[in-house]
Amino acid sequence: MHPITTVHYLALSAALLLIGTVGVLTRRNIVIILMSIELILNAVNINLVAFSHTLHNVDGQIFAIFVITDAVAEAAVGLGILIALFRNKETVLADEIDLLKW
């Protein structure tokens, strides 16, 4: 068995990023689109922490903390928008909200 290197973490992070991208692009339910964005941000964090561990530099972990902060802010505002949207349009499906489409 090979020892685990940074490359393993990068491959896992790329796989998670792919899963999140597919979720954002193909799902119709807005709640699950927001969850896919969380998956993408976690893929970024895996990358940052892997390089922080390899290079013995703590800056990567600091940036991971900032990414988590942004994820919290994004989730709070996104879910607030979702509630306001559901109150007005009675739907949570992304392609039924086409008010701006001509």
Place this chain on the structure above:
Amino acid sequence: MLIDTVLFYFFAVLVVGGGLLTITRRNAVHSAISLIVSLLGVAGLYLLQQAEFLFAVQIVLYIGGIMVLFLFVIMLVNLDLAAKERQFNRQWLVALVAVAVVGAQLSWFIYRGRDAFHVAESVAQPVEAGMAVGNTAILADALFKDYLLPFEIASVLLLVAVVGSVVMAKKRI
């Protein structure tokens, strides 16, 4: 070394399996629970890389905070109708192209092996003094000395997000 390898693959299966279930489940609550499994796997990976503070933050903030927020919204918004409808939109071709591009990059790097990442393996000196203090102390040093201004800006961002989400979700201001 062997236990590290086994644990890595265990957590990797948790992360990828949870992620796949998240984007394929019909019921949004099932998706949320799969996402919790995936985030737990990511937390385990942090622990495997001696990032104990981030491990705690991941558990407390993501699984304790964000996921509860998601579950609240799922209960608040009526998703029964949405669960009966078509779950995927007609943009799967775009998704396929995106996945093909990144998948090609990924397989290229795996094909080239470790040589593709020689930059990542260059520095190898162990930090003895740092290890004695502990991860949280080092992190606090960096966060409150070198990154004080971004830290304060992040707090302002959180304040704006709190006010904004309340304004969004309120019926009448």
